[in-house]
Amino acid sequence: MTEFAFVLGNGQTRLEFDTKHLQPLGTVYACNRMFNDKHVDVLVSVDKGMTEEVQRHKLFSWYKEHYTRPQHTNNISLPLDKRWQGYSSGPNAVGIAVTKGHSYIFLIGMDLTSKTDFINNIYAGTDHYAATKDTPTFYGNWVNQIEHIAETYPNIRFIHVNPVDNFTPDQWKRMSNFSVMSKSQFITFVGMDK
Numbered sequence: 001m002t003e004f005a006f007v008l009g010n011g012q013t014r015l016e017f018d019t020k021h022l023q024p025l026g027t028v029y030a031c032n033r034m035f036n037d038k039h040v041d042v043l044v045s046v047d048k049g050m051t052e053e054v055q056r057h058k059l060f061s062w063y064k065e066h067y068t069r070p071q072h073t074n075n076i077s078l079p080l081d082k083r084w085q086g087y088s089s090g091p092n093a094v095g096i097a098v099t100k101g102h103s104y105i106f107l108i109g110m111d112l113t114s115k116t117d118f119i120n121n122i123y124a125g126t127d128h129y130a131a132t133k134d135t136p137t138f139y140g141n142w143v144n145q146i147e148h149i150a151e152t153y154p155n156i157r158f159i160h161v162n163p164v165d166n167f168t169p170d171q172w173k174r175m176s177n178f179s180v181m182s183k184s185q186f187i188t189f190v191g192m193d194k
Contacts (some may be wrong), residue, residue: 003027004190005102007093007110008034010121013162014109016183022108025190029097031089040064044080044093048072050128067096082150091145099154105156106186107146112139112162137144143169145185150175161186 004026008014010033010098019039022028030040032047035054042065051072054058070079084095088127097105112138114120121137130137133140147169150158154177158169162183172178 003103004179005029005097005100005105006108007090007097007108008040008108009090010034011109011111011164012103012115012120013111013164016162017108017128021192025103025192026099026104026106027097031093032128033064042067044068044089044094044096044098045072046080046087046089046092047128051091067092084145085158087145088142089141091149094146094149094158098149103156105158106161106181106190107159107163110142110146110160111167112169113164113167115164137174143171147171147175149180153177159186 005026006022006026008030010031019028019037023039023041027041028039029044030037030044031044032045032050032093034040035043035057043054044067046056046069048190051068055065055074055076066077067080067087068077081095082098084092094105094107096161111120111127117135118133119130119167128157150177156177160172160180163180173193
């Protein structure tokens, strides 16, 4: 198992990182519509409609791991860990990463907030996502869920990378195994080519 896990959210800042540069350095975890990115190793989807789309396209699940809720599994999908089954896709991806033995979990594109009055999601306006002019999604559940996972695994380092407007929730920053990195700090730390 690689030391680094890159858990990708779908916030706008994720577009600043190319998965083809991340994959050689660690394991790439992503959610939902990223099923068609060939540089993703593990995909999570919890929404029934999104999961059915992943399974129907089979682009992802034929050659990599796809996790979903037990009631949505089939011959190409694996059930989520029972501890995280009620969680959203992103926190579930974090939960899977911690169980696979990574020392560092990098949260990339988990912006939580928006620079505008509208939703901050690169897939807004596509099937199974909010419309581009919808208000930002409440992020409190994601924050609490990831905090719970990080507290459960105190020996794993969690790093929020390049958050939009430098916003990282105070409850994450208070944890001793949690830190924040700028894009340039991250690139240097993991040894990624710019």
